[in-house]
Amino acid sequence: MRDIVFWLSGATLAFLLTAGAFLILANLATAPSEKRLNPDQARGESGQAVDLILDRERLASLEPLPDQSLELEVENEGTEQLSDVNMTLSVASENTALSDRRYYRQTVEKIPAGETASVRFEFDLPAREDPVAKPPTENPEPSREILEIRATTPEGDSTVRTVILPP
Amino acid sequence: MLSRIGPAKRVAVLSVAAVFMAGCTHAEKEVSIAPLVPAAGRLDPGLGPETRALSSGPGYKGSPSWSPGGARIAFTVDGYVVDRPTDSEEPRRWTTRDFTAEDTEWISEDTLMILGAASPTGTEESPSSLYRTRAEGDSLELERIEKEVSAIGTGRGGLILARGRGASESRLALTRGNGDVRRLYSESIKGRVASLSVSPDGDEAVLTVRPPGDLQTSRLHMFDLRKGRVREITRLDGNREILGTPQWTGQYLYFVAGVKNTPLDRDGSEPLYEIFRVPEEGGAPEPAPGVGEDFVATSIRVSPDGERLAIIGRLSPQAPTNLYVLDPLAEDLTAVTTNEDMEIKTGPDDLAWSPGGQSVVVVARGTPSTEPEVHAAPAVRLLEDFYNLYEIPVGGPEDAPR
Numbered sequence: 001m002r003d004i005v006f007w008l009s010g011a012t013l014a015f016l017l018t019a020g021a022f023l024i025l026a027n028l029a030t031a032p033s034e035k036r037l038n039p040d041q042a043r044g045e046s047g048q049a050v051d052l053i054l055d056r057e058r059l060a061s062l063e064p065l066p067d068q069s070l071e072l073e074v075e076n077e078g079t080e081q082l083s084d085v086n087m088t089l090s091v092a093s094e095n096t097a098l099s100d101r102r103y104y105r106q107t108v109e110k111i112p113a114g115e116t117a118s119v120r121f122e123f124d125l126p127a128r129e130d131p132v133a134k135p136p137t138e139n140p141e142p143s144r145e146i147l148e149i150r151a152t153t154p155e156g157d158s159t160v161r162t163v164i165l166p167p
Numbered sequence: 168m169l170s171r172i173g174p175a176k177r178v179a180v181l182s183v184a185a186v187f188m189a190g191c192t193h194a195e196k197e198v199s200i201a202p203l204v205p206a207a208g209r210l211d212p213g214l215g216p217e218t219r220a221l222s223s224g225p226g227y228k229g230s231p232s233w234s235p236g237g238a239r240i241a242f243t244v245d246g247y248v249v250d251r252p253t254d255s256e257e258p259r260r261w262t263t264r265d266f267t268a269e270d271t272e273w274i275s276e277d278t279l280m281i282l283g284a285a286s287p288t289g290t291e292e293s294p295s296s297l298y299r300t301r302a303e304g305d306s307l308e309l310e311r312i313e314k315e316v317s318a319i320g321t322g323r324g325g326l327i328l329a330r331g332r333g334a335s336e337s338r339l340a341l342t343r344g345n346g347d348v349r350r351l352y353s354e355s356i357k358g359r360v361a362s363l364s365v366s367p368d369g370d371e372a373v374l375t376v377r378p379p380g381d382l383q384t385s386r387l388h389m390f391d392l393r394k395g396r397v398r399e400i401t402r403l404d405g406n407r408e409i410l411g412t413p414q415w416t417g418q419y420l421y422f423v424a425g426v427k428n429t430p431l432d433r434d435g436s437e438p439l440y441e442i443f444r445v446p447e448e449g450g451a452p453e454p455a456p457g458v459g460e461d462f463v464a465t466s467i468r469v470s471p472d473g474e475r476l477a478i479i480g481r482l483s484p485q486a487p488t489n490l491y492v493l494d495p496l497a498e499d500l501t502a503v504t505t506n507e508d509m510e511i512k513t514g515p516d517d518l519a520w521s522p523g524g525q526s527v528v529v530v531a532r533g534t535p536s537t538e539p540e541v542h543a544a545p546a547v548r549l550l551e552d553f554y555n556l557y558e559i560p561v562g563g564p565e566d567a568p569r
Binding site: 054056059060062092094095096097098099139144146148160161162163164165166 | 224225226227244245246247264265535536537538539540541542543544545546549552553
């Protein structure tokens, strides 16, 4: 009886160890969330970093209509308080022949070190082009809209995120 | 409960629990993504490790054209024309954004000929014009040379253009080095010239022609540029059309042709075009040997030495689109890319050989996402999200199989 209990315990232990190891490996291989992205290389080496945190679900809910809103978080990753962080949102078509780029600006007055501030942009997202019959040199597909969000500190350190919205 | 078991068993139980708990927890949720690689330099976008991006950012790009010395490459972006040095990121815009270009041809290192017009263009109602552009100092000149031009091609004697309003009649003209018309050929061609290609010796030009009243470009004509005489060398039947520009190699003319999709069966699928060849003296077209029966072609370009054909196509209708090189003499097809991730653009003018014949430029992009995509780089530095130009090494003629 004692042998049976011993072997059952051993088998259970081996199973749990194997399962745990596989779960660890599975977590290591999990695709990273794109909700939060590193600042790009535009940041100055000596400057204080800010990060931009976008809500993927909110992005997916944007529609090609006027009066859209996008709320995002600006995080001060440095050790000192940031003041007067300039936020810029540019909205443009993938079709570069259209000169319809629009800019929206805001200023975040204060972000304590290690904390985040919310920024809300109200903007118009134009109706997408219809894929009408065009000469073969032009794109037969409807153009996507491109949002470019940039946070710039008074020291000139900049962080950018580009969002490509599907048609 | 743990107090009832011995220390060794307690350690074992705790270890198992720790491993199990560690496995069940998620890795850190907010994991960073490395910034994208800048456009310059080598990278592997799925087209091979030696592939080099020659453009970046948004815009529907196409029709790449190398300058004669290979220092610059011109291309269209959403219809307008830009060029840039192949070793830097500074583009130079030649036309206004409302311009729609159909074709570009360099006639010198700083002079580009552009076929196009203000949009819409290329229709019988709004024919294109030929423009000459020069880079002089910091300013770019755009000068209209000829109206109602339907096709252009360069040869040893200069640039040849096809003129004609409507679909009934066309005429050829030879221009000087500066683009001015030097000789207007009196013999007319019945129909509209859709494309033309000058022979390597510069004595003849092969024309694709849409006969009056037809919907398809279905005829190949040969124009003797010395005598000014034209003759038909082949015609396609059965609703088939010729796509793009015929290419001279050896004693044959190669071209892409097939049955065009009709509005009734236009279900989004691409028409299945094949590569054909016909002898210079004329005859019935035959499938190009060496590419395989199931091969679907979209565009071809002959190498500067005339010995190889770069082909964009698929080994079968279900296969991914890739770049191939055909040695017509050896009848041997070599896959240059084995890409399954990038969409290579399949327009008839969307590939170009470098002047030295060592590489081919294609236009490609990654598969577009149906979800919003977020990148940690400005839009102008993004590559795979938009159609961009990629230079792919193909080796020199000595590397071609024999």
